[in-house]
Amino acid sequence: MEPISVKVLHCADIHLDSPFADRDPEKAAVRRSELRGAFSSLMTYARLNEADIVLIAGDLFDSEFVTSETISLVLREFARNASCRFVISPGNHDPYTQNGIYDKTDFPPNVYIFDDNRLSVFSFDDLNTDVYGYAFTSPSLEYNPFAGRRPENSGRLNILCAHGELGAAASLNCPIKLTDITSGGFDYVALGHIHNSDGVSLANGVYYGYSGCLEGRDFGECGYKGALFGSINKTDGVCKADIRGLRFSKRRYEILTLNLTGMTDAEAVYDKISAAVEKKYGNDTSLRLVLEGEISPSLILSESIIRQNLENLFSLQIKNNTLPLFDYALLEKDQTIRGEYFRCLLPLLQGDEADRSDAALALRYGFSALAGSDIPAE
Template identity: 30%
Template structure:
C-alpha cells in the first residue's frame, strides 16, 4: 500500500490582472497561493507520503519568476522520503528548453514527465505512473485514447491534465474509455473545482480559489492505494474562499438597511473569506445605492467585499404608460399588466424590461 497527496492547478506566480480586487490584494493572494502550497508540502512530510502528485499548472509560465520556482525546489528537498511526480499543464507547458522545468536543477526526488506519453517505474513500492506534459497552449486531441498498461499486477496511476467533461481544446479525455483502461487511480488536473468522477478518477481542484468563479471549498486529495483497496478523500485546505451571496432589496429599504442586512448575513461566515454581495430586487427610483460606501462599511466585518447593484428602479407605471402610449414601452407595460404582475418575480421582470427599453431609448 502507498500513501499519496494529489494536487494541481496551483498557479504559482498568478498575476490576477483581470481580478476585480485591486493590486494590493492581488499581491497578497499571489503570496497566499505559495503559502498554501508550502503547507501541502508540510502535510506530505507529516504523513510521510510516498507520493506527491502534481497534475499540471504548478506555476504560470508567463509570470512566475525563476526565484519563486527555485524556492519551491528547495521546499521539495524537505520531502526526503516522498517522490514528487509532476506533469506540465496548459499554463506551464514545456514548449522549449527555456522552460523552468528544463533549466532548474530539480531535487533528486522530483520526476517531471516528458511531453510524450511516458511511464516511470518505482520498483521499491511496485508502482508505475503514466502521463505526459503539455508542450503547447492548446491540445485538441485525446492523447490517451490508445494508452495501455504494461503490468496489471503493479499499482498503476495515470497523471493527466485535461477536460473529461467535454470535447474541448484542452486535451479532451473520454470518460468511459479512460475508466476502462485498468488504472488503479487517475489523477486529473485542469478543472479548478474538486470532483470525484468515479471512485478512482478525481480532480482535486485548485488548492486556492482564484476568483469569484471558483466559489466553494478548495483543497487537496489524499489517501492510500493498494491493488485491493483505494482509500482517498478530499481535504479542504485553502486559506480563503470566494463567497457570492444574494441580498434581497425592496423599495422601502435604505442604504443603512442594506448594510444591517449584510451585517447579519456575515455573522454566519468566516471573516477571512472574500465576499461578493449581489443586491437584487426593486429599489426606490429616486435612491441610488453608493456601492463604494456600502463596501467600506461592510469591510468592518469581512476582510474583502464587493457590492454589485443589480436592483431595478420602482417605476410609476401609469405615468410611464401615459408618456409612452404610442411606442413599444407603453405597449410592453400594457402587455405585462395583462399577464398579471402581482408576484415579486413577475414584477421584477416587468421593471427590468422597462429599464432595458428606457436604456435603448436614451442611447
C-alpha cells in the same frame, strides 16, 4: 501477490505567481504570497504524513514566467521531501518546452517530470507502482494521449497523472472521455485542469477525480480549495482507495446574491446586507455582493456605507442589479422634477436588459444628484 500500499497526495492547478482578481494591487500581492504559503503547507503536510508519491497533475506554474523566488521555493520544498517522489505532468499553462522552466531547471533526483506528449511511465519498483502520464508540450493538446491505452503490468499499482478536460467532446486542453478512464485499466487517475473538485469517484474499478486548485483566484473559483490525500491499496489485483479532499487555501472567493424586492428604506437594506454577510463570511473572504429585485425608486443605496459596514471582509465587490420599479405609482404622479425624470426613464426601465440596467443607474445618479448626495453604489 504481495499487497501494495501507497500513500498519495494529489494536487494540480497551483498556478504559482498567478494574478488574482482583487483589484487592490496590495491585496493581490498578499494573495500571491499566500498562494506560495498554501503550497508550503501542502508540502509540509506531505512530509508529516509520509506521502510516498506527490502527483502534480499540471499547471504547477501559471505561465512561462516564473519568479526566481518561486522557483527556489519549489526546489527547496521538493528537496526537503527527499523520501517522497514528485511526479509532474506539465499542463497547458506550464507546458514542457525547450528552454522552458522544466527543461532549464535542475530539479532534485526525487522529481519526475513527463516531457513528451505521448503516454510514458515512471516505475517505482520499491513501491511496486507505475505512474503513467504525459506533458503538454505547447499550450494546447487536441487529443488524449491515453485514449485506448492500458497499463503494461496489471500486477502493479497503476496510477495515471493527467491534465485535461473530462467530458469535453473537443477541447484544446486534452479532451478526455469518461470511457477513456473507465476502460483504461488504471487503478487511480489523478486529474488536473478543472479548478473545482468533486472528490474521488469510482467507476468500473477505477478511482478518478480532480483535486481542484489550491487557492481560488477569482469568482469563477468559489469556496475553499485544496488537494486530495489518502492511501491506495491493491491486493490480489483488487484496488481500494481511501482518498479525501483537504483544505489548504488561506482564503476563498464567494458570491452572495440578495433579493431586495419591496424594500423602501435604506437602513433596512444595510441591516439586511450586514446580517446576511456576517452570518457566513469573515476576513478570509473576497465577496461579490449582488443586489437584485425591484426596489422603491426613492431608495438610494450608498456603496460607501455598505463598505463601511462590511470592513471585516478581505475584499468586497458590489454589483447593484436592482431595478427602481417597486410601487412607483406615487412617483409616476409626482409633479416635481423627480417625477419628470422618472417618467422620462420609465420606458427604458421596462425595456430590454441592457436598457433596464442603464436606466436604473441613470435613475440612481439622477436622484442622488437631486438629493445632493454622493455618487451611489454601482
